[in-house]
Amino acid sequence: MLHRDQIELIHREIDGANTPDESAAFRSLIQENPEARALEAELRQVTAHFARWEEREPPPHLKRTILDALPPPARTSHPIARWTVSRLRLVTARMEAMMTRKALLIGSTAMAAVIVVAALVTGFPPMGGEAGTIGAGDSIGGVRQAARYRGRTMTQADVTLANPEIQALFQNDRILNLVKGDAFREMMQNDAYRQVMASEAYRQVMASDAYRQIMSSEAYRQLMASDASRRIMATEAYRQIMSTEAYRQLMASEAYRQVTASEAYRQLMDGEAFRQLQSNEAFRQLQASDAFRQLQANDAFRRLQNNEAFRQLQSNAAFRQLQDNEAFRQLQDNEAFRQLQANEAFRQLQDNEAFRQLQDNEAFRQLQASEAFRALSRSQQLSEAFMNEAMRAQQ
Amino acid sequence: MEETPTAADEQDRALVRGYLEGQPDAAGGLVARYQKRLFNLALRMLDNAQDAEDVTQTVFLNAFLKLRTFDPKYRFFSWIYRITVNESLNVLKRRKPTVTLEDEPAIPAPEAAPEDATEAQDRLSQALLCLKPDDRALVVLRHFLFFSYEEMANVLEIHVKTVKSRLFSARERLRMALREGEA
Numbered sequence: 339m340l341h342r343d344q345i346e347l348i349h350r351e352i353d354g355a356n357t358p359d360e361s362a363a364f365r366s367l368i369q370e371n372p373e374a375r376a377l378e379a380e381l382r383q384v385t386a387h388f389a390r391w392e393e394r395e396p397p398p399h400l401k402r403t404i405l406d407a408l409p410p411p412a413r414t415s416h417p418i419a420r421w422t423v424s425r426l427r428l429v430t431a432r433m434e435a436m437m438t439r440k441a442l443l444i445g446s447t448a449m450a451a452v453i454v455v456a457a458l459v460t461g462f463p464p465m466g467g468e469a470g471t472i473g474a475g476d477s478i479g480g481v482r483q484a485a486r487y488r489g490r491t492m493t494q495a496d497v498t499l500a501n502p503e504i505q506a507l508f509q510n511d512r513i514l515n516l517v518k519g520d521a522f523r524e525m526m527q528n529d530a531y532r533q534v535m536a537s538e539a540y541r542q543v544m545a546s547d548a549y550r551q552i553m554s555s556e557a558y559r560q561l562m563a564s565d566a567s568r569r570i571m572a573t574e575a576y577r578q579i580m581s582t583e584a585y586r587q588l589m590a591s592e593a594y595r596q597v598t599a600s601e602a603y604r605q606l607m608d609g610e611a612f613r614q615l616q617s618n619e620a621f622r623q624l625q626a627s628d629a630f631r632q633l634q635a636n637d638a639f640r641r642l643q644n645n646e647a648f649r650q651l652q653s654n655a656a657f658r659q660l661q662d663n664e665a666f667r668q669l670q671d672n673e674a675f676r677q678l679q680a681n682e683a684f685r686q687l688q689d690n691e692a693f694r695q696l697q698d699n700e701a702f703r704q705l706q707a708s709e710a711f712r713a714l715s716r717s718q719q720l721s722e723a724f725m726n727e728a729m730r731a732q733q
Numbered sequence: 734m735e736e737t738p739t740a741a742d743e744q745d746r747a748l749v750r751g752y753l754e755g756q757p758d759a760a761g762g763l764v765a766r767y768q769k770r771l772f773n774l775a776l777r778m779l780d781n782a783q784d785a786e787d788v789t790q791t792v793f794l795n796a797f798l799k800l801r802t803f804d805p806k807y808r809f810f811s812w813i814y815r816i817t818v819n820e821s822l823n824v825l826k827r828r829k830p831t832v833t834l835e836d837e838p839a840i841p842a843p844e845a846a847p848e849d850a851t852e853a854q855d856r857l858s859q860a861l862l863c864l865k866p867d868d869r870a871l872v873v874l875r876h877f878l879f880f881s882y883e884e885m886a887n888v889l890e891i892h893v894k895t896v897k898s899r900l901f902s903a904r905e906r907l908r909m910a911l912r913e914g915e916a
């Protein structure tokens with residue numbers, strides 16, 4: 339019969355909350371006690387089920403409904419009035435979604451009347467976009483132009499096909515089809531995407547050789563398409579880790595690379611492999627480094643290591659291939675790449691379904707790997723011109 | 734209790750400041766950062782997408798209305814998650830009472846599990862819905878949002894020891910439910 343302390347020790351190990359000494363005590367316990375082993379296995383089974391929970395996208399109208407309900411802080415309208423308006427908008431948005439189903443269109447004049455009334459009260463849906471607004475006139479409507487594309491009148495030189503780089507891109511049928519596609523359109527209307535595109539770090543990364551090599555590699559494509567990598571990137575722990583200095587130092591260290599590339603590391607959970615690892619010189623160097631100790635003491639890192647999706651990722655063949663790839667290492671050493679990874683907009687983007695679709699798209703990868711696109715990435719004017727042409731192509 | 738600032742916290746503070754100073758994009762930035770996580774937290778708590786949507790909207794509205802009273806020395810994310818958990822608990826209280834795992838197992842879920850989910854997954858999801866709402870919140874925060882004990886304690890405003898004891902008990906009940914299903 340297990341004691342309460344022993345049960346708690348197992349639970350804390352499952353949560354990655356034990357100190358190194360407690361973890362050692364835990365390992366001894368499960369080696370010696372079959373009941374403890376069984377409990378650990380069952381609890382891991384429970385947590386593994388949770389790891390399969392899928393994160394769902396909120397309804398597309400939710401953000402707009404929330405923002406429409408919010409006044410700027412200076413506005414003094416009554417909270418109840420704002421609340422009423424917000425509820426009306428929510429109802430309207432839901433009805434709009436329902437009305438797109440053909441079956442509901444027939445005989446739904448009463449519902450249509452409610453929508454018209456709600457629209458009069460709330461001003462929903464928006465009456466088209468501003469001139470020059472991305473998405474103006476299309477079915478989405480009202481998507482505001484990103485800061486990067488606002489406030490500057492495009493010159494003729496920017497928007498015509500006279501630019502040879504842009505001309506080259508648009509002569510490629512696959513790229514033309516890509517920019518006409520829904521995923522690309524959605525990306526252009528995505529705030530996070532536009533923030534990332536406007537950042538200096540993004541431009542530097544896009545222009546680097548290492549990035550191009552990675553983006554055009556099969557391993558990267560497989561990795562980005564894997565469920566484990568998507569789930570892990572969406573976790574709070576991953577986000578926290580990516581923003582720590584210790585993580586950056588560790589990723590850049592030679593010892594870390596040697597260790598993570600070793601077979602023994604990959605089988606860390608296996609007792610024999612762990613013993614091999616402890617006799618490995620590179621692993622000892624790693625353990626002695628300040629960055630490693632900081633990271634080990636970091637709660638988010640422990641949670642990440644304990645995460646089922648993270649474990650899946652580490653055992654993913656494409657992930658290993660990438661880690662062994664020289665270009666990937668160069669990219670991780672690249673300061674701009676690190677800045678980009680720590681950038682909140684970039685993280686949001688990675689979590690975005692349309693962005694994932696784009697990344698899985700062969701034409702998009704071809705586009706990113708092309709010489710012309712690199713030239714575009716170096717020049718804000720040219721990239722704006724490309725976006726303008728892409729929007730024209732969509733119309 | 735003051736918490737260690739992280740880059741994410743700094744970004745939150747900047748957006749909160751921006752909103753209070755009238756910057757037009759600040760509210761959108763906060764909603765973009767949190768809407769998905771809050772929606773999913775509410776969804777796991779309530780097992781109903783419509784209710785989760787309502788809760789997310791209510792949470793943001795309440796949060797923005799009270800933003801002037803938010804003390805920036807605390808973490809914004811703890812604050813907004815706390816509002817979400819509390820609002821979800823309020824919705825659960827307003828629903829008609831259900832039997833919990835502590836009383837009697839095998840209560841059908843309010844919404845059917847996806848068709849392609851495994852039987853064990855269904856059983857665990859149903860068992861989760863039968864936990865007491867407060868305990869369900871702990872399991873969701875730990876296993877869906879990967880919060881630490883300290884973060885859960887901050888969000889739920891309870892002691893870390895209480896977090897551990899309630900989380901461990903809840904997980905034990907889920908383990909037993911899973912085992913009973915397999916027997």
